[in-house]
Amino acid sequence: MPRLAPLSGFPEWLPEGRIVEKHVIDVFSRVAESHGFTGIETRAVEPISELARKGEIDKELYVLSRLQADPDEAESTDPSKQLGLHFDLTVPLARYVLEHAGHLLFPFKRYQVQKVWRGERPQDGRFREFYQADLDVIGDGALPAHYDAELPLVMAETLSALPLPGFEVRVNNRKVAEGFYRGLGFADHTEVLRIVDKLPKIGPEKVGELLVAETDATPEMVEKVLAMAQIRTGDLSFRDRVEELGVESALLSEGLDELAAVIAACAAERPGQVVADLSIARGLDYYTGTVYETFVVGHESLGSICSGGRYDTLATDGKRTYPGVGMSIGLSRLVSRLLTVPLATVTRSVPAAVLVAVTSEETRPQSAAVAAALRGRGIPVETAPTAAKFGKQIRYADRRGIPYVWFPDEGQVKDIRSGEQVDADASTWECPAEDLHPRVVPAAPTA
Amino acid sequence: MPRLAPLSGFPEWLPEGRIVEKHVIDVFSRVAESHGFTGIETRAVEPISELARKGEIDKELYVLSRLQADPDEAESTDPSKQLGLHFDLTVPLARYVLEHAGHLLFPFKRYQVQKVWRGERPQDGRFREFYQADLDVIGDGALPAHYDAELPLVMAETLSALPLPGFEVRVNNRKVAEGFYRGLGFADHTEVLRIVDKLPKIGPEKVGELLVAETDATPEMVEKVLAMAQIRTGDLSFRDRVEELGVESALLSEGLDELAAVIAACAAERPGQVVADLSIARGLDYYTGTVYETFVVGHESLGSICSGGRYDTLATDGKRTYPGVGMSIGLSRLVSRLLTVPLATVTRSVPAAVLVAVTSEETRPQSAAVAAALRGRGIPVETAPTAAKFGKQIRYADRRGIPYVWFPDEGQVKDIRSGEQVDADASTWECPAEDLHPRVVPAAPTA
Numbered sequence: 001m002p003r004l005a006p007l008s009g010f011p012e013w014l015p016e017g018r019i020v021e022k023h024v025i026d027v028f029s030r031v032a033e034s035h036g037f038t039g040i041e042t043r044a045v046e047p048i049s050e051l052a053r054k055g056e057i058d059k060e061l062y063v064l065s066r067l068q069a070d071p072d073e074a075e076s077t078d079p080s081k082q083l084g085l086h087f088d089l090t091v092p093l094a095r096y097v098l099e100h101a102g103h104l105l106f107p108f109k110r111y112q113v114q115k116v117w118r119g120e121r122p123q124d125g126r127f128r129e130f131y132q133a134d135l136d137v138i139g140d141g142a143l144p145a146h147y148d149a150e151l152p153l154v155m156a157e158t159l160s161a162l163p164l165p166g167f168e169v170r171v172n173n174r175k176v177a178e179g180f181y182r183g184l185g186f187a188d189h190t191e192v193l194r195i196v197d198k199l200p201k202i203g204p205e206k207v208g209e210l211l212v213a214e215t216d217a218t219p220e221m222v223e224k225v226l227a228m229a230q231i232r233t234g235d236l237s238f239r240d241r242v243e244e245l246g247v248e249s250a251l252l253s254e255g256l257d258e259l260a261a262v263i264a265a266c267a268a269e270r271p272g273q274v275v276a277d278l279s280i281a282r283g284l285d286y287y288t289g290t291v292y293e294t295f296v297v298g299h300e301s302l303g304s305i306c307s308g309g310r311y312d313t314l315a316t317d318g319k320r321t322y323p324g325v326g327m328s329i330g331l332s333r334l335v336s337r338l339l340t341v342p343l344a345t346v347t348r349s350v351p352a353a354v355l356v357a358v359t360s361e362e363t364r365p366q367s368a369a370v371a372a373a374l375r376g377r378g379i380p381v382e383t384a385p386t387a388a389k390f391g392k393q394i395r396y397a398d399r400r401g402i403p404y405v406w407f408p409d410e411g412q413v414k415d416i417r418s419g420e421q422v423d424a425d426a427s428t429w430e431c432p433a434e435d436l437h438p439r440v441v442p443a444a445p446t447a
Numbered sequence: 448m449p450r451l452a453p454l455s456g457f458p459e460w461l462p463e464g465r466i467v468e469k470h471v472i473d474v475f476s477r478v479a480e481s482h483g484f485t486g487i488e489t490r491a492v493e494p495i496s497e498l499a500r501k502g503e504i505d506k507e508l509y510v511l512s513r514l515q516a517d518p519d520e521a522e523s524t525d526p527s528k529q530l531g532l533h534f535d536l537t538v539p540l541a542r543y544v545l546e547h548a549g550h551l552l553f554p555f556k557r558y559q560v561q562k563v564w565r566g567e568r569p570q571d572g573r574f575r576e577f578y579q580a581d582l583d584v585i586g587d588g589a590l591p592a593h594y595d596a597e598l599p600l601v602m603a604e605t606l607s608a609l610p611l612p613g614f615e616v617r618v619n620n621r622k623v624a625e626g627f628y629r630g631l632g633f634a635d636h637t638e639v640l641r642i643v644d645k646l647p648k649i650g651p652e653k654v655g656e657l658l659v660a661e662t663d664a665t666p667e668m669v670e671k672v673l674a675m676a677q678i679r680t681g682d683l684s685f686r687d688r689v690e691e692l693g694v695e696s697a698l699l700s701e702g703l704d705e706l707a708a709v710i711a712a713c714a715a716e717r718p719g720q721v722v723a724d725l726s727i728a729r730g731l732d733y734y735t736g737t738v739y740e741t742f743v744v745g746h747e748s749l750g751s752i753c754s755g756g757r758y759d760t761l762a763t764d765g766k767r768t769y770p771g772v773g774m775s776i777g778l779s780r781l782v783s784r785l786l787t788v789p790l791a792t793v794t795r796s797v798p799a800a801v802l803v804a805v806t807s808e809e810t811r812p813q814s815a816a817v818a819a820a821l822r823g824r825g826i827p828v829e830t831a832p833t834a835a836k837f838g839k840q841i842r843y844a845d846r847r848g849i850p851y852v853w854f855p856d857e858g859q860v861k862d863i864r865s866g867e868q869v870d871a872d873a874s875t876w877e878c879p880a881e882d883l884h885p886r887v888v889p890a891a892p893t894a
Contacts, residue, residue, distance in 0.1 A: 036827060
């Protein structure tokens, strides 16, 4: 088997990295469950006809074929039978809700952590295979507005529990943007949205040029679009600043009311973590109200690590309509940043807190009995691989960061960090809580 | 969006089913970690050239292509660049070990739970997308024999913690079979292995006929092959029974020694759960010593739910060789059986233990504050979706199996199962441990 080069765009972590990734998944899942969200998984494949609905994305799809498919199978030509890998967890959720609606209870609060695939050209933080962690609430016919505040609060609670230097969930409302652009006199607000979405990449000057070149914008309209996009407040003062721009429309007022409700509820619970940002556009996604993006302080170039919004029509079967509001963490991108800066590290690379030494292969059962006694009390344990000299067994533990070595013959346990060795009984010895499992901790600042 | 038919072979669970599936994954992971196994994940794709190594499997591969691939990319023609979905977790492990060997510590004890894909025709319990849960120990150059006993013990501990009617890990050794067949005078022992592997499906008579038709077997040889395949013992008596058949070879003796060591170690720790079964062949897999299969008592028709064995050469880069021993649970197949019999059920379908009632939208913040206080003490909580009449809010909880409804105005909590309502303080109220999270419990026997 020849040595293989890593596949670009398909990240794979060493055991330490996987501990960090699993920690992030566990924190997200625990917080989501504590707020009553149910975990589901959907199959990795969907019919191409479903996946290709969202205009722009189809060029990024991975299509499946069987290496030796039967020629008489329709799989390869009929797009409703041809399968592709899902590129997000929203399209599958919509399909899952329609397919299982009769067995689900609404509002359906679900979380979902799975890998998704996109055939994009890989770049820093852009992968072809990556984890998304999604949180959505789906209503049957209607969905109360307070969920628009609950979602960023749950996500902020998750992100607060991770070793990040800080973050900001930025919220806007499509109705604010649409109402404002229409009130200003634009004929096609989606074109304006698409161009304003480029702000972080190309800056206000270029956005202004594009608006003039590609829309019916006058210089005054450009000025007001850019002025509104600069409004970012942690409190409700965004409202006054919009009103100062002198644009009026019913839709704008409705959007400002909705945005104010979200910001007021979030500011009460998590001041400073959720702010109104009137530049947030979310490109061509089909959101109809609240939209979210999230940036890590000092890592804004990473792009949004947690985005989403409200869909009035997440799914519909023609008779019933299911509105939804959701947010999705780009989990692999976040983990990749945690590992490469690094922002996070682990206290050891293996689960075992104790290595039970083995004096000879004949007495291995005695070592195994000590290990079983410790394990039965919730302490992860390895038994030494060979009856090597104790010095070698201690090195085995040391290289893995296993803090304790147990000597069954002596009935003693050694903390190999301090060298302290004490009498111990496997049925009563207490492993210090901080040593019980590998812990994810903030990385020490590098020079 | 039209209503879609489920995709055959791509199972998807309702929330209750996912709770059972996650429980099985969690039990497996917890037991594996308690024995010092480190969790890893590998990418879902491998080059076709790697996946197609194992002869027979290539017809089942799913190959990826991009819907709109650049024609100048080599992806679609070069099999070392063309990607397929992995069909097991062993081929990826071998590649991972070679690729990252310089960063891993050996023996490398790893567990891995991921979906795998096979383009087979779906049948009962045979899926096209399914979870495997793998446990392997990989050595660098050499791997001590005691791991051959550790693996079935860890798997038996996992299976014992699940709501199964009972199970049996059956162990054999390739050297026993090969030594016996060669000692009997067979020229090609792999042909015999391949035919004996069909025993559970076609029975001894047909196996005998195939041996005569397709190998150089005499009637006496057939008789002895079938006699050996009938030996199944929970203790070391299998050895005498093999010796009674009067076949001798050095390889047979070596295999019997290895098998005896595994059975002796397992019988000491888990009597009756791990037995010697000299019919276990493991088809065409490239095992070189110990082999395992596992059957659920009363569900033998399901086939083996946990199989594996020892490879002398899991991976090699020409210079270094990495022997391994591993077992893999067909987790989706097992979960599917738990859900459809059913053998397992859940105490509720949502994580929340408490629903905090909402008296009016104006007082929603007070309800949210109670919810936050409970959540801060580790109790999963939902806040009511609307300020409906309390009767409706109680029905919301009841339909989801949420056991408690909290009334913030009254400062009371109601156990909606008993109807008992008591004064309570969110900063001190204790949720009974059995109500804290949904629990997976054995299903009541159906009539």
